[in-house]
Amino acid sequence: MSRQLHLNAFLMSTGHHEASWRLPESNPVANTDVAHYQNLARIAERGKFDSVFFADSPVLIGDVGRRPAGSLEPTVLLTAIAAATSRIGLIATASTTYNDPFNLARRFASVDHVSGGRAGWNVVTTAGPDAAKNFNLADQPAHAERYDRAAEFLEVAYALWDSWEDDATVADKEAGVWGDSARVQPIDHVGRHFQVRGPLNLPRSPQGHPLIVQAGSSEDGKGLAARYAEAVFTAQQTLADAQAFYADLKARTAALGRDPETIKILPGIVPVIGGTVEEALRLEQELDELIKPEYARQQLAKTLRVRPEDLPLDRQLPADLPDEDEIEGAKSRYTLIVTLARREKLTVRELIGRLGGGRGHRTFSGTPEQVADAIVEWFEAGAADGFNVMPAVLPSGLEAFADHVVPILRQRGLFRTDYTGTTLREHYGLARPSPERLTTAVGAN
Amino acid sequence: MSRQLHLNAFLMSTGHHEASWRLPESNPVANTDVAHYQNLARIAERGKFDSVFFADSPVLIGDVGRRPAGSLEPTVLLTAIAAATSRIGLIATASTTYNDPFNLARRFASVDHVSGGRAGWNVVTTAGPDAAKNFNLADQPAHAERYDRAAEFLEVAYALWDSWEDDATVADKEAGVWGDSARVQPIDHVGRHFQVRGPLNLPRSPQGHPLIVQAGSSEDGKGLAARYAEAVFTAQQTLADAQAFYADLKARTAALGRDPETIKILPGIVPVIGGTVEEALRLEQELDELIKPEYARQQLAKTLRVRPEDLPLDRQLPADLPDEDEIEGAKSRYTLIVTLARREKLTVRELIGRLGGGRGHRTFSGTPEQVADAIVEWFEAGAADGFNVMPAVLPSGLEAFADHVVPILRQRGLFRTDYTGTTLREHYGLARPSPERLTTAVGAN
Ligand SMILES: Cc1cc2nc3c(=O)[nH]c(=O)nc-3n(C[C@H](O)[C@H](O)[C@H](O)COP(=O)(O)O)c2cc1C
Numbered sequence A, B: 001m002s003r004q005l006h007l008n009a010f011l012m013s014t015g016h017h018e019a020s021w022r023l024p025e026s027n028p029v030a031n032t033d034v035a036h037y038q039n040l041a042r043i044a045e046r047g048k049f050d051s052v053f054f055a056d057s058p059v060l061i062g063d064v065g066r067r068p069a070g071s072l073e074p075t076v077l078l079t080a081i082a083a084a085t086s087r088i089g090l091i092a093t094a095s096t097t098y099n100d101p102f103n104l105a106r107r108f109a110s111v112d113h114v115s116g117g118r119a120g121w122n123v124v125t126t127a128g129p130d131a132a133k134n135f136n137l138a139d140q141p142a143h144a145e146r147y148d149r150a151a152e153f154l155e156v157a158y159a160l161w162d163s164w165e166d167d168a169t170v171a172d173k174e175a176g177v178w179g180d181s182a183r184v185q186p187i188d189h190v191g192r193h194f195q196v197r198g199p200l201n202l203p204r205s206p207q208g209h210p211l212i213v214q215a216g217s218s219e220d221g222k223g224l225a226a227r228y229a230e231a232v233f234t235a236q237q238t239l240a241d242a243q244a245f246y247a248d249l250k251a252r253t254a255a256l257g258r259d260p261e262t263i264k265i266l267p268g269i270v271p272v273i274g275g276t277v278e279e280a281l282r283l284e285q286e287l288d289e290l291i292k293p294e295y296a297r298q299q300l301a302k303t304l305r306v307r308p309e310d311l312p313l314d315r316q317l318p319a320d321l322p323d324e325d326e327i328e329g330a331k332s333r334y335t336l337i338v339t340l341a342r343r344e345k346l347t348v349r350e351l352i353g354r355l356g357g358g359r360g361h362r363t364f365s366g367t368p369e370q371v372a373d374a375i376v377e378w379f380e381a382g383a384a385d386g387f388n389v390m391p392a393v394l395p396s397g398l399e400a401f402a403d404h405v406v407p408i409l410r411q412r413g414l415f416r417t418d419y420t421g422t423t424l425r426e427h428y429g430l431a432r433p434s435p436e437r438l439t440t441a442v443g444a445n
């Protein structure tokens, strides 16, 4: 069988286009509606997607006037989805900066247990000063400090997940011995950021470890990914950029002694699908006309660290913007936006349109064939192991993808006709870690 | 209609008797089996219980040899149960000492959203030095300090839950205005333990606030309950003790300007139910004979702060035990155990038998009629507003209660024949808090 594509469905209220909630078809309070998300996950499962995914940040972002704001905590939401599905993987974002490892490791292990081995964790460091203010801090820890904490956080989580051997539960009713205490051991972690004694208060989970996903593309972000990630989400605007990112990250992974096949790179794509090219373009245009540029300009100004009035809508970006080095927030997203605007000589209004469609991810409008072609092109050109599918409108855009694009990918022999395993690791073709193997791998760097 | 009983089902793996997992009928790995718990919740819902409840502590407790050890994180588990039930309330324990308010308030609000208003939170301060060692600390914060933090934690949680007004979501597609930003406000909390800016990143939940439950019976514990709790779980061995506790807590609640009807007091009862008295006693004896006293003696020694060898199995407790004042852990449980042993002149072996059955809760063996009588006696004698039902064996003990004891309580006109509301607050007869009213009530003390 030829190399197979992986598909993740990135779900977000009424869709990734910021004006999607204004369409007549959209349920504007979908962001707190568990039935909406259960329905989406069932659609993705019908399309045999590897996984569904929720982004997250422990802070209210932006102006509530703009678009559906606030969201259900992802581990809770994914547990509700687990109950409504049977095979699809479930990836939740959680911050290593604003959680502590004992509780979070246990929570992901719990989701893995209740879902029968379908849990994944998108490990993020949470950019921006606003989140810090919800957690007793006046400002965010520095970028490098956040990534240093993230690495130690993961070491602690691995150790906790491995603190029970797989066969620690003896359950010998006759002898009256439930567990073998020699196979449940403290971890006695003492590090720069954490002291955690362990063991975890939960037997080892079906996958051993939930799948580790990473989504930051700064230097430190790529370093963390190369060392720990099993799947990587990334925003890439051009084939050349995506190829460079792909080659770079695979090489970094190999340099750390890991098989580069064990890290799956999934760029985002925001498809707008129509039965004809005209229909797709019409939908895209309808959406773009519903954007209210004031909100977007304010957020852009915040990201670029300038005042909104420094960004006249019909001019290009000012020439004197800060370097990525000076950014303590989301470094790679900052650079992506500035590069996109400069390369395509976009006005602020045009830039806002592009970001409103996919927040920096590649947008693509067309027929199911054209979308499939766009996906296959990158997949075969060494730019992707699969895609993070970010429908502009939900549920209709996901239905169009699952029912019209997926069958084409399947015809081309690039995508499964049914699940062959039951766990998220099996969908991504990744081994179940044994405690021993991991201890070595983690210690190897 | 006469005053109505409230019933909560306290669920724990194979049952509350420590040897229950050794019975032929028991699934010894039920502690990580979501289907087991979904089945239990459906049984309780068929019996029209107000709620199901899970205890919790962020540490592995005791020797894994002894009995099923480790448990699924309760908010995750209850979310999975929410998907398998439609009416029953869902109460999860979470620690104010080892969580932070922003994440936890959001998590409970999320459970409230996905369950359609069925979430409750058993607020505990987590006793013992072992938990602290999983959270960067060498020892637990002092008892008074933990309760001080708990009170501030609750103030922050209330403020976050109320940071979105109920009608903040306008969802005006035409005008392109999703939320009314004037109705979503930061909380700007600055206190001894926390600085939290807010607002929450989630619209207000169906119940406004999840139901607040409290379960510590020390002086500070009762103070916290009187001020904040809407239901109280408590371990009481005798009618006289239960009456005194009930009168005391209702008086404390009234003294703070709260209607004492708004705090429901639920002592625990561990029923062992048989078709005949002999059958019940036979089951009780079978269970007690399966206890292995070494494990229990070690734990008792830890609680009493003596060495195991200071507790010969066939002698009474040593005379010179510490006062409750000297205990920084679970003060009220300590006193309950010592009082029980001294009052009934129990040997260590007998005490272990009593604690093995219900960990200090009232145990009661008998026919369904006798169990119903025991419940009604306390209910009518001013000792209880209802009961925390802790079956010795699960699922069989819960089935016996739901199918044989509940119908008797119903015949006596003391328990619902069906749910009349859809939320946990409605089951307990408690109002949905409006942001205004609560701000006043909380500020009143
Ligand atoms: C598809 C995708 C999803 C992401 N989701 C989140 C998220 O949910 N929360 C978050 O804090 N960062 C998320 N990020 C990462 C941020 O965009 C940003 O890169 C990161 O916060 C900062 O890392 P960096 O400085 O290494 O780029 C995501 C990135 C991608 C590509």
Ligand SMILES: Cc1cc2nc3c(=O)[nH]c(=O)nc-3n(C[C@H](O)[C@H](O)[C@H](O)COP(=O)(O)O)c2cc1C
Pocket (backbone or CB within 6 Å): B054, B055, B056, B057, B093, B124, B125, B126, B127, B215, B216, B217, B218, B219, B220, B221, B222, B233, B234, B235, B268, B329, B330, B331, B332, B333, B388
């Ligand atoms: C039914 C019941 C359930 C309880 N569940 C928990 C629990 O899950 N976690 C916990 O830390 N304490 C729990 N407690 C409270 C402890 O028994 C103990 O009272 C408390 O940790 C210390 O509070 P105190 O010193 O005020 O008594 C529970 C108490 C009762 C009566």
